[in-house]
Amino acid sequence: MADERHSHSRQGDGGGEDRAVVAYASHEVRLSGRQWLAAGALILGALALLPVLWKRVEPFRPGEDYRIPYALTNDYWFFRRYSRSAAGQGKTLVVGDSVIWGQYVNKDQTLPHCLDRVSGRTEFTNMGADGMHPAALDGLIRYYGRPISDGKVVLHCNPLWMSSERHDLQIKKEFRFNHPRLVPQFFPPIPCYRESCSGRLAVVMERTVPFLAWAGHLRVAYFDQMDIPAWTLEHPYANPIAAVAAGLPSPAEDHAGEPASWRERGIREQDLPWVDLETSFQWRSFRRLVGTLRARGNRVFVLVGPFNEHLLEEPSLQRYHELKEGIARGLDDLGVPHYVPDALPSEYCADASHPLAEGYELLAKQLAECDSFVRFLGEDGGG
Amino acid sequence: MLFHTWTFVLFFIIVYGAYLPLRHTRLKVPWLLVASYVFYGWWNPLYLLLIATATVVNYFAVVLMDRTHWRRLWLAVGIGSSLSLLGFFKYGGFVADNLNALFGGLGLACKASVPNVILPVGISFFTFQAMSYTIDYYRGNVEKEPSLIRFATFVALFPQLVAGPIERAKNLLPQLRAPSRITRQDITDGLSLFIVGLFKKVALADYLALYVDRIYDSPGQFSGPALMLATFAFGWQIYFDFSGYTDMARGVARMMGYRLMLNFNNPYAATGLGDFWQRWHISLSTWFKDYVYIPLGGNRRGKFSTYRNMFLTMVISGLWHGAAWTFVIWGALHALGRFLTRELEGTSFYRRHVPKIAKQLLVFAFVTFAWIFFRASSLSDAGLIVSRIFTGAWTDPRFPLVALLLIGAVWAYQFLCESRARQVLKLAPVRVGVVVLMALYLALCAPSGAEAFIYFQF
Numbered sequence: 124m125a126d127e128r129h130s131h132s133r134q135g136d137g138g139g140e141d142r143a144v145v146a147y148a149s150h151e152v153r154l155s156g157r158q159w160l161a162a163g164a165l166i167l168g169a170l171a172l173l174p175v176l177w178k179r180v181e182p183f184r185p186g187e188d189y190r191i192p193y194a195l196t197n198d199y200w201f202f203r204r205y206s207r208s209a210a211g212q213g214k215t216l217v218v219g220d221s222v223i224w225g226q227y228v229n230k231d232q233t234l235p236h237c238l239d240r241v242s243g244r245t246e247f248t249n250m251g252a253d254g255m256h257p258a259a260l261d262g263l264i265r266y267y268g269r270p271i272s273d274g275k276v277v278l279h280c281n282p283l284w285m286s287s288e289r290h291d292l293q294i295k296k297e298f299r300f301n302h303p304r305l306v307p308q309f310f311p312p313i314p315c316y317r318e319s320c321s322g323r324l325a326v327v328m329e330r331t332v333p334f335l336a337w338a339g340h341l342r343v344a345y346f347d348q349m350d351i352p353a354w355t356l357e358h359p360y361a362n363p364i365a366a367v368a369a370g371l372p373s374p375a376e377d378h379a380g381e382p383a384s385w386r387e388r389g390i391r392e393q394d395l396p397w398v399d400l401e402t403s404f405q406w407r408s409f410r411r412l413v414g415t416l417r418a419r420g421n422r423v424f425v426l427v428g429p430f431n432e433h434l435l436e437e438p439s440l441q442r443y444h445e446l447k448e449g450i451a452r453g454l455d456d457l458g459v460p461h462y463v464p465d466a467l468p469s470e471y472c473a474d475a476s477h478p479l480a481e482g483y484e485l486l487a488k489q490l491a492e493c494d495s496f497v498r499f500l501g502e503d504g505g506g
Numbered sequence: 507m508l509f510h511t512w513t514f515v516l517f518f519i520i521v522y523g524a525y526l527p528l529r530h531t532r533l534k535v536p537w538l539l540v541a542s543y544v545f546y547g548w549w550n551p552l553y554l555l556l557i558a559t560a561t562v563v564n565y566f567a568v569v570l571m572d573r574t575h576w577r578r579l580w581l582a583v584g585i586g587s588s589l590s591l592l593g594f595f596k597y598g599g600f601v602a603d604n605l606n607a608l609f610g611g612l613g614l615a616c617k618a619s620v621p622n623v624i625l626p627v628g629i630s631f632f633t634f635q636a637m638s639y640t641i642d643y644y645r646g647n648v649e650k651e652p653s654l655i656r657f658a659t660f661v662a663l664f665p666q667l668v669a670g671p672i673e674r675a676k677n678l679l680p681q682l683r684a685p686s687r688i689t690r691q692d693i694t695d696g697l698s699l700f701i702v703g704l705f706k707k708v709a710l711a712d713y714l715a716l717y718v719d720r721i722y723d724s725p726g727q728f729s730g731p732a733l734m735l736a737t738f739a740f741g742w743q744i745y746f747d748f749s750g751y752t753d754m755a756r757g758v759a760r761m762m763g764y765r766l767m768l769n770f771n772n773p774y775a776a777t778g779l780g781d782f783w784q785r786w787h788i789s790l791s792t793w794f795k796d797y798v799y800i801p802l803g804g805n806r807r808g809k810f811s812t813y814r815n816m817f818l819t820m821v822i823s824g825l826w827h828g829a830a831w832t833f834v835i836w837g838a839l840h841a842l843g844r845f846l847t848r849e850l851e852g853t854s855f856y857r858r859h860v861p862k863i864a865k866q867l868l869v870f871a872f873v874t875f876a877w878i879f880f881r882a883s884s885l886s887d888a889g890l891i892v893s894r895i896f897t898g899a900w901t902d903p904r905f906p907l908v909a910l911l912l913i914g915a916v917w918a919y920q921f922l923c924e925s926r927a928r929q930v931l932k933l934a935p936v937r938v939g940v941v942v943l944m945a946l947y948l949a950l951c952a953p954s955g956a957e958a959f960i961y962f963q964f
Contacts, residue, residue, distance in 0.1 A: 162938045328512060355907075
């Protein structure tokens with residue numbers, strides 16, 4: 124520093140004279156207007172084409188009883204691709220959280236599979252994803268579920284997400300909840316969601332620009348949910364291109380949870396507080412989701428619960444019944460066909476909301492005998 | 507607000523969108539000031555009090571210099587107030603800690619209270635910028651700025667507010683006064699600078715930070731090779747981080763028609779320490795030269811006083827970077843390196859027979875070694891790292907090969923820039939290709955979170 128002997132001819136950028144002295148100062152890569160136009164066209168072309176071409180390169184053939192691999196739960200680009208594939212086959216899509224996915228059962232014991240069995244046809248597609256609470260499901264369908272427009276949708280409403288202010292995302296204290304990239308980023312505000320303004324805008328961009336969602340797909344599917352630089356830190360000598368060549372995770376790699384009833388797991392009876400339906404954020408989100416689907420021409424049937432009522436202490440059970448009736452009334456008001464099953468036998472419940480295989484079997488039979496469901500399946504139009 | 511975030515993109519779209527029609531009106535400068543204060547207040551609105559204080563005090567110091575005979579007094583007020591701000595917020599804790607250690611060592615019962623304040627972002631930059639105006643006016647190098655709004659905009663102009671370049675009033679104030687003219691080339695050059703800076707920051711600096719932070723956060727858990735590679739990586743990280751910020755700052759300013767000074771010029775291609783400091787953080791180097799080194803006597807009074815002045819300047823420069831003894835040692839090391847290379851450059855053998863590449867590698871190795879003291883959390887950590895690098899056993903450093911490839915590519919590019927082969931970089935397909943690749947890499951591989959710039963803490 125500070126040597127008077129040297130001239131300062133490099134310093135100033137004033138008047139553009141430094142360009143003559145230092146042609147390519149400090150890694151400059153200067154483009155003219157035309158070159159920028161060419162670069163912009165190439166960049167935009169690549170951004171538009173790469174995700175499309177990728178679908179041709181990446182093998183994806185969902186077979187019978189396919190469900191989204193657990194590792195891809197947060198891969199919304201993949202959800203869009205899967206929903207396009209399912210909608211293309213004209214099937215009835217069963218959409219919801221891990222109750223639909225089948226947390227404690229194998230893929231041939233889930234509700235969609237049981238519905239296929241009792242109906243004697245391969246009609247139902249499992250579109251469940253773990254942790255997909257109504258606010259997230261609303262975002263998933265709104266931003267990534269357009270391919271399922273006009274199809275039949277069995278929508279699962281899990282009352283668990285309204286069992287407390289925390290589940291309902293109403294508490295003010297920040298906590299990590301499932302699928303924050305799917306919830307509304309600005310309005311309505313979610314008090315426990317404290318992402319920075321930049322983080323929220325990045326989410327909005329990811330929803331808007333398919334390339335960014337595709338980049339997210341690569342991260343989730345091939346790089347252990349990490350960005351590529353972070354992944355190379357964990358695998359310093361691995362070739363990232365080889366990681367991509369390994370192929371998509373398969374649902375066959377997912378292992379169902381221990382198929383034991385809630386009592387065998389040692390879960391105790393609980394006094395769940397439940398939220399007021401009038402002020403529930405999750406219920407509002409669910410209604411919004413129904414509205415979105417119907418606006419897109421989907422025919423919607425809602426399955427409410429079942430919830431493990433055996434697990435509830437008496438005052439809580441009373442509040443739950445009121446909530447359940449409120450949901451049914453709300454759906455009636457919307458004119459949405461629905462079914463609110465009675466509680467399953469206690470031994471068929473794995474926890475508060477997940478049935479075991481026998482529970483799904485029973486539920487499918489109950490649904491198959493439900494008039495509104497049968498009418499819904501037989502409908503060709505309306506909503 | 508960080509340049510490489512969507513918030514900044516949105517902010518800039520709004521600011522630029524309004525700036526274009528306003529730039530020919532009297533609202534141009536006030537609009538820039540509002541935008542700059544929003545930009546700075548985004549971190550913490552209370553910080554605005556500091557920048558407003560530095561602005562008002564220096565502005566009125568010059569007004570009073572102009573109107574009264576006590577020029578020295580008002581100069582002292584201007585400098586003193588700026589240094590007081592810096593001293594309290596940046597060095598208060600350091601001084602108190604050292605006093606307490608001294609009192610403890612002497613067995614005295616007194617205890618200096620440690621100020622519990624958070625270091626405001628970029629305080630060293632805007633105080634130096636404001637102060638330089640006062641000194642330059644005192645020396646007769648600039649005219650008095652009649653408008654407080656314009657002066658406030660000069661101090662706070664958002665592209666360079668938090669990490670420089672530390673602009674001089676002589677360069678920036680005339681640009682703020684003049685009618686704004688934005689050419690097509692301003693926009694294309696600005697965009698070019700911005701994307702290069704963005705790539706350096708997001709793709710390179712933040713990537714290397716993953717490795718560096720892991721190692722330097724707990725150096726005791728790693729062996730010599732990992733520590734050596736982390737130090738090597740940090741040398742590149744800080745360069746990409748800071749020069750990336752500067753490129754983006756210059757790019758944003760350029761798109762608005764303002765030309766900020768060059769702050770980096772391939773510093774790791776330097777052939778001597780003097781050369782290095784003419785290429786690294788040029789705006790700070792020249793600031794210290796003009797306001798510290800020359801007032802101390804510069805090189806006018808013989809070798810001893812020249813080296814003494816260099817040493818003092820470098821140590822002060824070290825302290826400017828951070829309030830810790832590690833920064834003092836870093837500055838002192840650079841002073842030592844400067845003496846050595848200056849003496850070597852004085853010999854005809856070194857000048858004529860030592861190949862340029864050897865000189866460059868020597869300087870790079872020295873600068874990289876000195877970064878240990880810059881980056882280490884404490885003196886004991888720095889000592890541990892140095893001892894393990896030179897005496898530690900070999901274990902697998904687990905340094906990502908991809909990062910090594912990226913550094914290699916940039917290094918090769920840098921040497922190419924300084925060689926005759928640089929003509930190839932002027933070919934349009936090469937430049938367009940480089941920009942496209944950088945943009946795609948950023949879109950595909952950018953980390954999900956936005957890391958702050960290293961120099962914000964100074």
